[in-house]
Structures are given as C-alpha cells and as structure tokens.
Amino acid sequence: MTTVTTETGSPKRRLGDLVFANLTRGAGLTILVALAGVAIFLTVEGAPALGAKSADLKGHANFLSYVAPLVFGTLLAAVIALIIALPLALGVALAVSHFAPRRVALVIGYMVDLLAAVPSVVYGLWGIGVLGPRLIPVYAWLAQHVGWFPLFAGPASNTGRTILTAGIVLAIMVLPIITAITREIFTQTPRLNEEAALALGATRWEMVRLAVLPYGRSGIVSASMLGLGRALGETMAVALVLSASGVVSLNLISSTNPSTIAANIALTFADSTGLQRNALIASGLVLFVITFAVNFGARAIVSRYESGSKA
Amino acid sequence: MNRTALRRVGAPAIAALALGLAVSACGAGNESNSTSGSTNTLHGAGSSAQQAAMDAWRSGYQTAHSGVTINYDPTGSGAGIQGFTTGALDFAASDAALDPAAGEVAKAKKQCGANALEVPDYVSPIAVIYNLDGVTKLNLDAATIAKIFAGKITKWNDPAIAAANAGVKLPSTAISPVHRSDDSGTTQNFTDYLSQAAGGAWTAPASKTWPQKSGEAASGTSGVVAAVKAGAGSIGYADNSQAGGLTVASVKVGSAYTAPSADGAAKALEASPIDTTRTAGDLAIKVDRTTTAAGAYPLMLTSYVIACPTYPKAKADLVKGFLSYVVSTDGQTLAGKNAGSAPLPPSLQAKAAQIIAGITAK
Numbered sequence: 275m276t277t278v279t280t281e282t283g284s285p286k287r288r289l290g291d292l293v294f295a296n297l298t299r300g301a302g303l304t305i306l307v308a309l310a311g312v313a314i315f316l317t318v319e320g321a322p323a324l325g326a327k328s329a330d331l332k333g334h335a336n337f338l339s340y341v342a343p344l345v346f347g348t349l350l351a352a353v354i355a356l357i358i359a360l361p362l363a364l365g366v367a368l369a370v371s372h373f374a375p376r377r378v379a380l381v382i383g384y385m386v387d388l389l390a391a392v393p394s395v396v397y398g399l400w401g402i403g404v405l406g407p408r409l410i411p412v413y414a415w416l417a418q419h420v421g422w423f424p425l426f427a428g429p430a431s432n433t434g435r436t437i438l439t440a441g442i443v444l445a446i447m448v449l450p451i452i453t454a455i456t457r458e459i460f461t462q463t464p465r466l467n468e469e470a471a472l473a474l475g476a477t478r479w480e481m482v483r484l485a486v487l488p489y490g491r492s493g494i495v496s497a498s499m500l501g502l503g504r505a506l507g508e509t510m511a512v513a514l515v516l517s518a519s520g521v522v523s524l525n526l527i528s529s530t531n532p533s534t535i536a537a538n539i540a541l542t543f544a545d546s547t548g549l550q551r552n553a554l555i556a557s558g559l560v561l562f563v564i565t566f567a568v569n570f571g572a573r574a575i576v577s578r579y580e581s582g583s584k585a
Numbered sequence: 586m587n588r589t590a591l592r593r594v595g596a597p598a599i600a601a602l603a604l605g606l607a608v609s610a611c612g613a614g615n616e617s618n619s620t621s622g623s624t625n626t627l628h629g630a631g632s633s634a635q636q637a638a639m640d641a642w643r644s645g646y647q648t649a650h651s652g653v654t655i656n657y658d659p660t661g662s663g664a665g666i667q668g669f670t671t672g673a674l675d676f677a678a679s680d681a682a683l684d685p686a687a688g689e690v691a692k693a694k695k696q697c698g699a700n701a702l703e704v705p706d707y708v709s710p711i712a713v714i715y716n717l718d719g720v721t722k723l724n725l726d727a728a729t730i731a732k733i734f735a736g737k738i739t740k741w742n743d744p745a746i747a748a749a750n751a752g753v754k755l756p757s758t759a760i761s762p763v764h765r766s767d768d769s770g771t772t773q774n775f776t777d778y779l780s781q782a783a784g785g786a787w788t789a790p791a792s793k794t795w796p797q798k799s800g801e802a803a804s805g806t807s808g809v810v811a812a813v814k815a816g817a818g819s820i821g822y823a824d825n826s827q828a829g830g831l832t833v834a835s836v837k838v839g840s841a842y843t844a845p846s847a848d849g850a851a852k853a854l855e856a857s858p859i860d861t862t863r864t865a866g867d868l869a870i871k872v873d874r875t876t877t878a879a880g881a882y883p884l885m886l887t888s889y890v891i892a893c894p895t896y897p898k899a900k901a902d903l904v905k906g907f908l909s910y911v912v913s914t915d916g917q918t919l920a921g922k923n924a925g926s927a928p929l930p931p932s933l934q935a936k937a938a939q940i941i942a943g944i945t946a947k
Contacts, residue, residue: 329687332794407815432761432816433801517801517812518766529761529801541767541804542794544661548687551667 313562320556322549330549332520341557343522347437347532348561351512352505354441354526355448360498362445363452370453371460372482383457390450398514401443406434406515413438413527424524431529435517438526443511448501455500459493460486492576499572503565509536535561627903630658631665631678632888633805634770634824635707637924639678645919646910655907662770663793669891670696675904676892678706680770681793682860682869683891690867697893702866702944704937706911707888707920708854708927710845711775712825713834716813717741717758724749726837727874731783733820734762736799741818749837763812763821766802768793774872774886775822781874782883824886826925836884839877847927849882855930856881866894866940868933885927894944901946908944912937 323330323337334340366386370379410432417428463486471481487494518533518541533541539554546554629639636659643655660668662679669677670692683689683703693701713730715723720741725733729745732738738745742755765772770793777791789796803812806823813821813831825833825845835842843849856876860869874883890911896904910916917928929937 333796402811402815429759431801432759432818433812434815435801435803435812513804514808517803519795519798519800519802521798530799531802533766544664544767546768547663547667547689550663 313559316555316559316562320552320559323553323556326549326553331553337553337556340553341535341560343520343532344535344538344557345560345564346522347518347520348506348534348536348564350524350532351437351440351444351516351534352502354438355444355505356498356502358442358445359448359452359501363449363497363501364456364494366449366453367456367460368482368486370457372486373478383453386450386453388450389446390454394447394508394510395514397443397447398511401439401511401515402435405442406439409434409436409439409442416527425526427525428528430527431517433517433529435515435529436527437516437531440512440516440531441526443515444505444508447508447511448504451504452497452501455497456490456494459490459497463489496572496576499568499575502568506561506565506568507536509540513537513540625652625903626654626656627675627900627907628656628658628673629665629676629678629890630660630668630674631891632662632680632707632770633659634680634709634886635659635678635888635924637826638707638920638926641919641923642907642911642916645916646907649910650906653903661768663768666693666891669693669701672696675896675900676890676908678888678890680886680888681773682863682889683867685862693891697895698947699894700864700866702892702894702940703863703889704868704908704912704940705854705870705887705929705933706890706908706937707924708847708850708885708929709888709925710825710847710850710882710885710927711771711778711822712828712845713820713822713836713884714810714813714828714831715820715834716817716831717756718817720753720755721832722750722753723832723834724837724842725834727779727782728784728786730834730836731779731787733760734764734779734800735787735797736762737786749842758818761816761819762800763803763809763816763819764795764797764800765806765809766795766804769806770886770888771806771822771824775884777872778874778884824925836882838881838883839879841879843880843882845882845884847921847925849880849927850885851927851930852878853881853883853885854887854927854933859936866943868937868940870933892941892944895947896944898946901944905941905944908941909938912941 326337328335331337331340366382370383374382410430413430413434413436416426417430420426421428467485467489468481471485476484512534516531516533516537517529518537519530520533520538521530522532523530535557539558543551543554636657639657639659643657646655647653662681665674665677666679666683666689668674670689683693683701685691690701713725717723725746726749729738729749732745739760740757741760742757747755772795773791773793776787776789776796779787780789780791795802801812801816801819803809806827809821809823810827810829810831813819833845835844853876854870854872856878857870857873860871863869869889870887872883872887876883890908892904892908895901912929912934914928914934917934920926921928
C-alpha cells in the first residue's frame, strides 16, 4: 500500500494504456485478417470449379450456368423478404418512437428484439409446420383467381413450401434488425424539427413525413441493407422451408422453386466430393461478393445522403 | 491505490487473454482428424441410410468386446468416401459402390496401397409412399411411377393409374411428386430403378442428385416423409423403415404387384449379378431392377462398407472382427430388427465374409 505512491500523476504513458491501445489495434486487425482469410480460402478452394464439367455441376455446362439460378433464387427470396419487412419495420419503429404510449412502446420494442434471439432453425420448423400449411388455401385461391399474373401462375403448392413462404419467414427474421436501427434513428430526430413542423400546423403523420423520415433516410437505407445482407446469407430456415429444385422461375406459389446459394451449400455439401465441393465453395464466394457489394452500396448511399443533408 | 493499479493492468490483461483464447480456439478447429491414437478405436463415416444399422452393430460389437470403441459419423456417402481416400477414416460406408469413372477406385487403392475391399452390408427396400384420401391400396408399374415423377401424369385419376387399379375409386386430385433436395443414395437407387425398369419413360441416368426440374423438393428422408404427410395428393420415395404411417404403393414385378419387404429386397439382390469388371475383393453388385423373380422387390437400396486389405498390426484384427460381425448372420439379423433392413442372401454373405477374412496386418 505504501510502495506504489509514485505512480499517480506521472506524465509518462502508463503500461495499461499501452497494452490497451495495442489490444484494440489487434482486435481491429483480427477482423481484417479473418475477412482476408475467408476471401483467400474461398478463392483458392473455389478456383478449380471454373474448369469443372457437367458431371460435377448437377448437369450444368459450366460454373456460370450452375451458379446463375442460385443467384437468382438468393436475390428473389431476399427481395421478397425486404419488400415485406421494410414497411412493417418502419411501422413498428415509428409506433415505438412516436405513436404508441411509452409503456406499450417499450413492450413492443422488447418483443421485436426478442425475435432476433430465436434460432433460425426454429423459424424454419415454424415455416414448415405452422406457416406453410396455413398458406396452402391462400396459394390455391391465388392460383385460381389471379393465375393470369405470372407471379401467381401456379399450380399451387400443396404443402406451402414455396419461395413466397420462405420470403415471409425471412422477412420476420430480418424485421428485428431493420426495426432496431430505424427506431434508434427516429428517436434521434431533433426535437426542434418536430416541434417546428407541429407549430406550422402539421398533423402527427405530416410531422413524421416532413421531419422524421427525411432525417432518418440514410438510417433506413443502411438498416434495409443490413437486413438484406442477413436475408441473403440465411441458410437453415430457407433449407428447411423451401422446396428447391434449382429452376429459374418467377412463379412464387408452385412447389418447384429456385434454390438459394446458402441453402444449396447446406443441402449438398455433405454428400459432395472433389470438384463438386469446389463448385459449392465457389458459389459461396459469389454470395460473399454479392453481400459485400450490397454493404458497399449501402455505405455509398448513406455517405451521399449524409453529405447532402449537411450541405 | 493498489487496487486501481491492479485494475489498470488487470482489465487489459484479461482482454488479452480472451483474445488469445479466441485466436487459439480458431486454430484448434483446423486440426486434422487423424486416426492415430488408441488402437482399440475405429473411425468410420459415410452413408446416413446405414446409421440405424451401424448404431446397432456398434453397440452389439462393443458389448461383446469390452474396451473397444467404434465411431460412426453419418456424414453422407460422398463425405465417407472422401474421408476414407484421404486416410482420415478406417472404414467408410457408401450407398453406391466406389465409382471407377470418377477415380474413386484408384484413390482408394492409392490410400490402401492395394485394391480396396468393398462388400454389401446393408440392403433395404425403398417404398413409394403416397397421401391420397380414401385410397389405401395402390398398384403402380415402373413406367407410371416414372411419368408421375417426371410430371407427365398430373392427376390421380389418370387412365394409366386407373388401369392398374381396377375397383379403386381414384379422385381427380393433382399429383405432387416429392423428391430429395439433398444428394442421396436413396435417390441414386430410385433413379437407377426408373432408368432400368421404366422402359424409356425415364430418360435420365441414375444419379445421387435428382435429375428433374419439377416437383416438390425436401431435405432428407424425414423431410420427404413430412412433405408427403403434409400435402394431400403427394407421392414420394423413402426408405421403407422410415415410411411410418403413410400408405405404400405396390410395384409391378413381372406380372404381379409386390409391396416392399425386406425379404423381397434380399430376393432381388440374389437375382442380381456381381460386377465382374471389379477386382477380387470388390463385391460391387449390378442390381437387376428388371428382375421378374417371384416375390422380388427390385426397388431397393444396396449399401456397401469399404475397407483396406491391410492395416497396421494393432488395427487389423479390430477391423476384421468388426466387419466380420457386420456381415455375419447375427449382425444382419440385428440390423433387420433395428433398421428394417434385409439380411444378405446366404451366397453373398459367404462371399463377403470370405473377403473380410482376408484382411491382414502389414
């Protein structure tokens, strides 16, 4: 107790600071190393797939024609999810931040956050066991009455395991991400802007439209992109729910659906050998690039909006 | 004072420790799964169809021989062969014989230092399961099954189905054929049956991957069974022991319709010739799906166990002992009881036992 009195107040850098600074630097570098490691692994292991023949590519002539339907399915499922999730998430976020009474808002916010804690395999089982069967009559109705519309051409699935069901499950899975971020942004809207709008005679909704939404625009974009990234990479739920045959089809309600990259890897990796495995890893690289591009695009949009609103 | 100093150094130190642990944990995951180690342990992997039978054999053998551990990982046939040819496994189980065209035979030979041994150890009928209200008995011939799964017959009251089912009231429900979305030995055997027996109605060759781009896809045997159960008008194929509660179609063999049974599968196997292009220790069978033998059920899965002819001294006896038990009458009866598989026909069983008895220490 008496031996370490000289340490306090000394101007020299303390050991703790030094260690901590280097540790944080190390943590940051670890991310880069991990990311580079993944990219290198995917590239090295995936490269041989470019020379693969049809026997190893499920009958496709080359790797591009093998991966194209998968990319299509991945994007289709993710886009369906986003179309459903975004309006819902914005509604929930606005309700929590501006409309609902404080106590109700807290409960709703908490519930939505809980959705994020449900394991994806549970969503998958729920999709097969609960949601799918309940959508069968809906799909049958759609096929019968709106069958002229290509999206609902049918014949309707009799198990409900369609890409639309998968999209709905994905939408519920990405809902907490989008809601959490947009809610944070909305609550940060400057009080002055909101009050100014109200003072000018705006209704609640007009205030939200004039003050809250423009302020949160970049947040909404980045939140949806994060959600899109999650939907693109989701594996287990899609692998369970979707009846995937690897076709390219815009028909959302039939039992013959396009597969997604992640689900295809999960379903076929165990029984694949040699070049088949390389092809699967290469398709993983394609997914990696797509996700990277989505995030990159989101950053670009966000930074453009930010500089725009400041100017 | 002392406490704050401790905290200043302590917190980063703990963080450093955590980071270090995380990094080393990543490293540990990359360790190769070597087979060295305890000499009374065998590692096997492969066919998921054999899982129930393997579990029975493992516990049966381990009970009889204390101190022995046999591991089996049902990773899928492809992964099993891959593991065997890279030396990570002592034996592999596969729903299809090693494929010479894909270089699997050569790779296995290279790993073993001599031609690998391959014997059938598990034969199981594949059932055509369906879900159709009010229809408890259904007869189908191979050509009709092929047309249904190819999407050419789309209604249950199609004339082709009605012709084989006189007296059965067939509804006009749409047929939804269900197939496996993952690669599987069941699909390989089912498509092999269709391509051989359907006489032109099925054009694709046998393959682990489902060749059609139509119909409903489900993951794993359990997925197919669940999808057929859930969908009115669905039809699918699954290991007979897993068909649990669903109605099963009888398949036309010769001029009669035969329901799947273990005995029928064994009879079909007995009627099939051994692939004579293979080496002496390779008991690959060219299953004759068109057999007309009475009571035979040619829509079945034949699964193999693959091993090397020589092992290090300590391991040779163990491999020989375990695999001999697997193909023995006791082992085959046990599998029949636990997994619903068919016992190997006596002639084949004798050949398999003889091949395994040839395993020696190097």
